[in-house]
Amino acid sequence: MTPGPERSKLNIRTVARQAGVSSATVSRVINGSAVVKEETAQRVRRIVQDLNFVPSPIAATLKYGRSRTYGVVIPDLTNPFYPEFLVEFEKILVESHREMLLTTIQSHEAALINSVGRMLTRQVDGVLLMASEYETKAIEPLFDRKIPIVTVDRRKVEKGTCDVSIEFEDGYRESVMHLRNLGHRHIGFIGGHNEIGTSRVRLKAFQNALNFAGLTYEPNLTRLGDYRFAGGEAAVNSLMLEKKCPTAIITANDLTAFGAMRALHARGINVPAQMSLIGFDGIQLGDAVHPRLTTAGISQKTFAEACVRALEHLKTNASRRGLLLRIPSALVVRESTAPPRRTARLSS
Amino acid sequence: MTPGPERSKLNIRTVARQAGVSSATVSRVINGSAVVKEETAQRVRRIVQDLNFVPSPIAATLKYGRSRTYGVVIPDLTNPFYPEFLVEFEKILVESHREMLLTTIQSHEAALINSVGRMLTRQVDGVLLMASEYETKAIEPLFDRKIPIVTVDRRKVEKGTCDVSIEFEDGYRESVMHLRNLGHRHIGFIGGHNEIGTSRVRLKAFQNALNFAGLTYEPNLTRLGDYRFAGGEAAVNSLMLEKKCPTAIITANDLTAFGAMRALHARGINVPAQMSLIGFDGIQLGDAVHPRLTTAGISQKTFAEACVRALEHLKTNASRRGLLLRIPSALVVRESTAPPRRTARLSS
DNA sequence: ATGAAAGCGCTAACAA
């Protein structure tokens, strides 16, 4: 159209022309190839600067199918555990010039299919699946296309997948021992839906911890929550109907503990004087509520590093059976635990 | 399986071949063009299904420079306000088949330059800048490339930008009126750093609210926080050194209020009996703490809708002066407010 | 040490 002024677009060739080299050379300079003569490289870099040239990785993605992007599927972004994780995860990716494609399913099973579709569409190099509550069918397309998958808290791996699991056993053992040492003998537990694998793992870890501490598991002191306030609240209200109430409660996560705390307050039960409470996750907000929540936490940084490592592992070992990494958890004692009081409505 | 080695890649042409049409027709079907004969369209759709074909928008991005992706820059992902916003924002984008590129700067000024670079690189169609604390220099590249920018809480627009601002005036006025009606006369305020525009806006809104309520602004009852726990905590500790303490405190956001609450508890000051407290933001956690936080909130859905609308507006009106949208805020009365008590250490 | 050129998958202008 324009024969004259030639409104040229800003691409690698524009730079090449200005620098008096070929586009191949510019590409080499940008990607730090060692073969280019330093003098030439400098000239090119200069032009890149002058023109404010930003290379488009999209073209590279198109050509090689690799996007330098990892997808992450989050079950519930309003649970602060995930944002705190994402901050660390993003940091690692950015430092190594990779990108994160975040999708949330907000506990909506159907949304997972959508999420997976977006991952495919954007050609991610791997998917971190934090939504454990998924049906295999939804993620089949990822397997079909041999996209590396890293699961969380499944504790098992298939071909082409890695798993990063939190070592609930550590944290719950320390939690139970802490309570036992304070004098507690009857400890309640608020878990998650039983259909979810990780809920069963957490319950089991709690039971083992009781056993380790020489205490007996009392099934009627266990309730199922939903990893959110509401579940913790409802569970406490139900627990308090028991003839023989526990003197302490351990929960599947911190949000559940917050719900439990609210319900206890509402019933005029003082934490920790009349009821001790321990969460799991170690979210920052736990340090802001009153009383500050005693909880078993993990290092989000360690967790994020493991996830990235797992994703990278699959890049080079795509079809082999993957890694199974474990993240240790440890108790953080704050203010929501204390020795039991006889005044609580314990029968006998 | 297929005769011959032929391992053909799965692209629009594979589909075309199988359906006995041209790639252009397949493209038209995929994009819902009306001109294709229904019979042909059906045949194509069938093949797409059979082959599990997923079109690559990357190629389209390469061709047209538009990525159907909006970038979002978040100042601090561990403030639940942002995750709660993102859930709504993502929902809207996904429904209209667009993508979100999330970057966080975690209050790191330097990270903004990095964020902006990533936006450029990924060819976003627009940037939502929630990090108000930015120096113009960092976002210049966006202006240079005429990438639509939507700012938040700046309350002013330049060429090629829109702004979505929260109407702090509503919420603070209701907050102050609520306190005044309870009998409070001396209300403290914990704001944010003064260098940040939105901090000054919030303080001003609070002052106007006092004025509206017929109360006098007392500068010595104002402290500066940092929009996080720590700031709220420190501010309360400083406020309590005043000869004449306030009987109620209003904060710049909920996280600050949490910090304030913690500090008050630590000092044995009961909320709300001895001190009333009102936050701002309406984050979900506010309903989980004890006492449940009275706060002025916005509808995150409305907020997210406005942001998307603003981004879309700039798509068609790229260089014109943009929209300036306002999001109303309203008080949510919960448990952290009550009439003042003479027992607090009020002098006189 | 550098250049020429093919091709990744898609879309839209144009042709039939």
Place this chain on the structure above:
DNA sequence: TTGTTAGCGCTTTCAT
């Protein structure tokens, strides 16, 4: 209504 084709920006082999 459908087909043909050029070209988006980049990288990488092969040639020089």
